[in-house]
Amino acid sequence: MYFKWYFNWIIVVVFLMSCQQKDKTKNFFNNPSTLQLKYAKHFGIQEKEKIKYLFVTENFKDTSWIKLDKHYQKIAALGTIPVFQMYLLNSLEYLVAIDDIRYYCLDSIYKLYSAKKIIEVQPNLQWNYELLLFADPDILITYSNLKENTQLQHILMNHQIQHLVYLDYLEETPLARAEWIKAIGALIGKDSLANQIFEDIEKRYIELKQITENTTNRPNVLTEVMYGDVWYIAGKNSYIAQLISDAGGKYIFDFHDYNNSRPYSFEYVLKYAQDADVWINFHQFRSLQELQTAFSKYRLFKPFQTQRCFNNNKIQNQFGFNDYYESGICLPYKILEDLIKILHPELLPNKKEFYYYYQLPEK
Amino acid sequence: MKKWFVNTYFILFLLLLFSAMDVFVGSISLFENTYSVNTILLEIRIPKTLTAVASGGILALCGLVLQIIFRNPLAGPYVLGISSAACLFTAIGIMSIGVFYLEFWSQFQTTTLSVIGAFVGLLIILLVLKITEQITVILLVGLLLSQLYSAILGILSYLSTEQSLKLYTLWTMGSIQNTTLYQALFLVIVSGLAFLIMLRYIKFLMSYLVGDELPQLMGMKSSKLKKQLLVIVAVLVGIVTAYCGPIAFVGMSIPILVRVLQSDANIKKWIVHSFLYGSLSLTLTDVINQIFFNGSVPLNILISIWGVPLMIWVFIKYLRVV
Numbered sequence: 001m002y003f004k005w006y007f008n009w010i011i012v013v014v015f016l017m018s019c020q021q022k023d024k025t026k027n028f029f030n031n032p033s034t035l036q037l038k039y040a041k042h043f044g045i046q047e048k049e050k051i052k053y054l055f056v057t058e059n060f061k062d063t064s065w066i067k068l069d070k071h072y073q074k075i076a077a078l079g080t081i082p083v084f085q086m087y088l089l090n091s092l093e094y095l096v097a098i099d100d101i102r103y104y105c106l107d108s109i110y111k112l113y114s115a116k117k118i119i120e121v122q123p124n125l126q127w128n129y130e131l132l133l134f135a136d137p138d139i140l141i142t143y144s145n146l147k148e149n150t151q152l153q154h155i156l157m158n159h160q161i162q163h164l165v166y167l168d169y170l171e172e173t174p175l176a177r178a179e180w181i182k183a184i185g186a187l188i189g190k191d192s193l194a195n196q197i198f199e200d201i202e203k204r205y206i207e208l209k210q211i212t213e214n215t216t217n218r219p220n221v222l223t224e225v226m227y228g229d230v231w232y233i234a235g236k237n238s239y240i241a242q243l244i245s246d247a248g249g250k251y252i253f254d255f256h257d258y259n260n261s262r263p264y265s266f267e268y269v270l271k272y273a274q275d276a277d278v279w280i281n282f283h284q285f286r287s288l289q290e291l292q293t294a295f296s297k298y299r300l301f302k303p304f305q306t307q308r309c310f311n312n313n314k315i316q317n318q319f320g321f322n323d324y325y326e327s328g329i330c331l332p333y334k335i336l337e338d339l340i341k342i343l344h345p346e347l348l349p350n351k352k353e354f355y356y357y358y359q360l361p362e363k
Numbered sequence: 364m365k366k367w368f369v370n371t372y373f374i375l376f377l378l379l380l381f382s383a384m385d386v387f388v389g390s391i392s393l394f395e396n397t398y399s400v401n402t403i404l405l406e407i408r409i410p411k412t413l414t415a416v417a418s419g420g421i422l423a424l425c426g427l428v429l430q431i432i433f434r435n436p437l438a439g440p441y442v443l444g445i446s447s448a449a450c451l452f453t454a455i456g457i458m459s460i461g462v463f464y465l466e467f468w469s470q471f472q473t474t475t476l477s478v479i480g481a482f483v484g485l486l487i488i489l490l491v492l493k494i495t496e497q498i499t500v501i502l503l504v505g506l507l508l509s510q511l512y513s514a515i516l517g518i519l520s521y522l523s524t525e526q527s528l529k530l531y532t533l534w535t536m537g538s539i540q541n542t543t544l545y546q547a548l549f550l551v552i553v554s555g556l557a558f559l560i561m562l563r564y565i566k567f568l569m570s571y572l573v574g575d576e577l578p579q580l581m582g583m584k585s586s587k588l589k590k591q592l593l594v595i596v597a598v599l600v601g602i603v604t605a606y607c608g609p610i611a612f613v614g615m616s617i618p619i620l621v622r623v624l625q626s627d628a629n630i631k632k633w634i635v636h637s638f639l640y641g642s643l644s645l646t647l648t649d650v651i652n653q654i655f656f657n658g659s660v661p662l663n664i665l666i667s668i669w670g671v672p673l674m675i676w677v678f679i680k681y682l683r684v685v
Contacts, residue, residue, distance in 0.1 A: 123657070123659040124659040124660065124661070125661075126661060128390055129406070129540065130390045130403055133407070154406070154543040
């Protein structure tokens with residue numbers, strides 16, 4: 001009897017707790033003071049007591065907040081995407097540090113680097129805390145939260161360096177990733193310019209998307225190659241799946257109901273994708289010959305035989321890093337234009353050159 | 364004996380010299396006055412040097428004890444699977460940070476997991492020790508277990524996201540610079556304690572070196588003392604692994620080097636020298652890294668590159684029964 005009474009209470013308490021949590025997860029996006037973003041889900045800007053805050057959230061439960069009570073003018077941005085977005089905002093003079101110069105394709109970065117305006121603080125993936133202190137940034141932008149790095153957290157706290165975790169890679173659509181330029185704009189106080197640039201990107205993207213909207217002929221598209229023994233396949237809610245469908249193609253694995261990449265075997269991919277029409281994104285490979293040397297069974301795919309293989313590394317820097325993952329992610333309409341040209345060349349008769357893609361030559 | 368003291372003082376002098384160099388050499392010159400010297404020294408250089416001295420010493424000591432207990436120069440934290448188990452547990456922690464991340468717990472998360480991992484690794488070895496006393500079998504089992512742990516890690520990395528995978532890969536390269544001043548001081552205290560504790564076991568280790576029976580004849584409970592030592596080693600390895608990641612080379616090679624150079628079996632001398640040589644090796648590596656590579660080469664890579672050829676040369680030159 002006592003036990004039952006007790007048990008009921010536990011159920012009630014658990015129920016209440018679960019309710020409370022649900023409310024918590026929703027409040028900051030439904031809050032009327034939140035700046036409405038069109039696509040991005042992992043960041044936002046909210047006004048509390050007349051002070052604006054930029055918030056970033058990974059799992060929609062915990063958020064980290066950055067106070068926007070001043071314009072950040074010394075930014076350490078460890079990543080190609082925030083740096084390129086600063087370039088788009090014409091604000092590279094605020095950049096004081098990057099991770100490793102070898103990752104960048106942008107010429108302006110090399111100029112600033114040789115003029116000693118910016119320094120590397122994570123060369124070879126090794127932190128150089130001395131140079132980080134020397135650069136003396138107001139804000140550090142990194143891709144991961146680095147909570148486990150106690151020394152870094154200690155330095156950030158002691159020197160009042162804000163930390164923005166750049167989670168653009170969690171966004172599911174190209175436009176959502178591009179919308180992160182608004183976060184950079186908010187930091188350096190160029191909100192309206194950022195909005196303007198994003199509207200332009202959006203307009204161009206949607207115009208291109210409309211071209212393919214009514215096509216009934218949708219070629220099957222296979223993406224990526226094996227990494228070791230594993231083929232990482234992006235789900236239907238992923239960035240690449242969205243791009244392919246916007247470009248008027250059919251992503252072969254659009255029945256995979258997840259948004260990240262998961263590992264599968266070669267045979268699994270062969271089973272579904274043997275008769276694909278087009279194959280894109282081959283990482284470092286630059287010819288069909290190279291591809292076949294790496295793994296001879298790639299030739300079993302139809303696109304290999306018909307030579308409908310396109311890679312996105314047309315523009316690389318001298319260290320082999322790909323501009324696709326720098327300017328491409330920030331300006332997704334360029335990628336979309338390339339993909340439409342690949343899948344439906346008849347729809348873009350005036351386009352002669354690709355931005356990032358090229359057809360893999362035989363040798 | 365006199366020669367030994369001269370040697371020891373010389374190494375101590377070298378250690379102090381390189382530690383001082385490590386403090387004074389870096390990406391930023393201390394004399395150009397570009398940034399607050401105090402900050403650079405207190406927040407970055409001194410913690411780094413202290414970590415190098417303490418963790419190098421601890422690892423070499425642990426290696427020495429394991430080699431004596433297992434009567435085999437191949438024994439070391441890495442070979443017995445203790446380091447790998449600590450790594451596995453830490454990796455589980457790092458990869459699941461997003462899943463069960465708690466603010467107050469984060470400071471201790473990796474340390475605790477790493478020590479637990481080292482314990483689990485050691486417990487398994489102790490279980491094997493119960494079944495068989497044959498050292499070769501235990502070493503083989505240790506090696507196999509190491510591979511098993513790496514395999515489990517492989518499965519984990521296969522399932523994990525790119526971001527956490529990168530974090531983990533970085534961590535496995537070993538690093539002495541990711542400690543705060545307090546953590547470094549903690550490591551120094553731990554290393555001092557380790558040194559003192561090991562000195563207490565000299566009598567046992569000395570008699571154990573002669574044969575299994577001698578400790579018992581001398582009235583010591585051999586298996587109990589052995590287990591105590593192994594538990595101490597597991598805790599020490601766990602702590603160092605948590606702060607610095609798995610550091611290669613030092614744990615196995617330094618004790619061998621000491622025993623080759625110091626031919627008379629005097630455990631006290633071995634303990635002192637192992638500690639000093641271990642500290643020296645890590646400090647020197649960091650000095651080389653700072654001077655020639657601007658601090659940008661991962662610790663494990665650099666230490667193997669200069670350390671392994673040197674060790675091979677020493678072994679060939681002083682070829683004796685190790």
